[in-house]
Amino acid sequence: MDDILGNAKNILIIWTVDADQDKLSAFQDTLRTKSKTAQIAPEKVQDFSQSRRAQSSIDLIFFDLINKKDSAIDTDLITQFFRTLRPNGYLFTHIEHTEQARIINNFKMCGFDSCNPLDSNSSFLIENKSDEVKKLGSLWLCQKPSFDIGYSVPLQRPGVALMRQISGVGRGRKMWTVDHDDSEDDSVDIHGFQGADNEQKANVQNSFGNTKSTNNIPSTTSTSSSPKSSDHFPKPMMSDV
Structure with a gap:
């Protein structure tokens, strides 16, 4: 004291x-x-x-x-x-x-x-x-710490470079901010997702034959020789009911 x-x-x-x-x-x-x-x-x-x-x-x-x-x-x-x-x-x-x-x-x-x-x-x-x-x-x-207002402290967490304290007066002040580390890219490759999606569509189309539809469901105008469902399941006769 x-x-x-x-x-x-x-x-x-x-x-x-x-x-x-x-x-x-x-x-x-x-x-x-x-x-x-x-x-x-x-x-x-x-x-x-x-x-x-x-x-x-x-x-x-x-x-x-x-x-x-x-x-x-x-x-x-x-x-x-x-x-x-x-x-x-x-x-x-x-x-x-x-x-x-x-x-x-x-x-x-x-x-x-x-x-x-x-x-x-x-x-x-x-x-x-x-x-x-x-x-x-x-x-x-x-x-109070030995450093002044506006200091930076390094963190060990990957992808985060700095934590800063910014002092202000009054309500709504900004107390803490975290800066992203540019050394590690956490961005999402949207084009990569689009490419994978297109590849999946192509595989589905090949399994049903040549089709002009861009959906995963084959088009009704497909020229595929796949048998119709009626060929597999004959219609029931009235005597069978």
């Missing part, structure tokens, strides 16, 4: 509307004593979601640690966290136990490569949380 705070140059404290402003100032002062030379800026979550902060410009983000209760974390907000953090940057937050599986999965889906719970029994990071909230949740540390 001390190394993370000591090496940080830019720290962002994101708070919600029900945060105590006095506690926010005290929290900011505590971080300043531990991070030494870092620039620390508080920002309301609504402003952060619509902000034009530079991409990969923040080393540490502290979210929702001033409030007594835990606030909601959606994928749009997590995407903003990922976009704003520098490679290897960290985010600290408190998550309720019942929501941890879903929220941590969202963090990883949005690009964070590691999320781990922290021992928060005596941490100053959650001293503003109520005792009930502390029992129902835990402090988490999520880290």
Whole structure:
């Protein structure tokens, strides 16, 4: 913890509307004593979601640690966290136990490569949380990968060259794309199918004699000398009925 705070140059404290402003100032002062030379800026979550902060410009983000209760974390907000953090940057937050599986999965889906719970029994990071909230949740540390937004990862699967993550803001953004490997041609040879079909038709025509029909069923105008069905099956006599 001390190394993370000591090496940080830019720290962002994101708070919600029900945060105590006095506690926010005290929290900011505590971080300043531990991070030494870092620039620390508080920002309301609504402003952060619509902000034009530079991409990969923040080393540490502290979210929702001033409030007594835990606030909601959606994928749009997590995407903003990922976009704003520098490679290897960290985010600290408190998550309720019942929501941890879903929220941590969202963090990883949005690009964070590691999320781990922290021992928060005596941490100053959650001293503003109520005792009930502390029992129902835990402090988490999520880290952005060492590469920046727009990275490529090679895959071992044949026929697939690259998987790219493209970060965006807002709904409808493109999260993952897969590029096809030109080294392996998976296209369908339509002409090959047509050639096989024509060959099959020719075989059928030869079995029934010369015919002008293009269907698999022989034409009624065929000159084939094949016996008619009536030659094989004589008509029944009235006495036989």
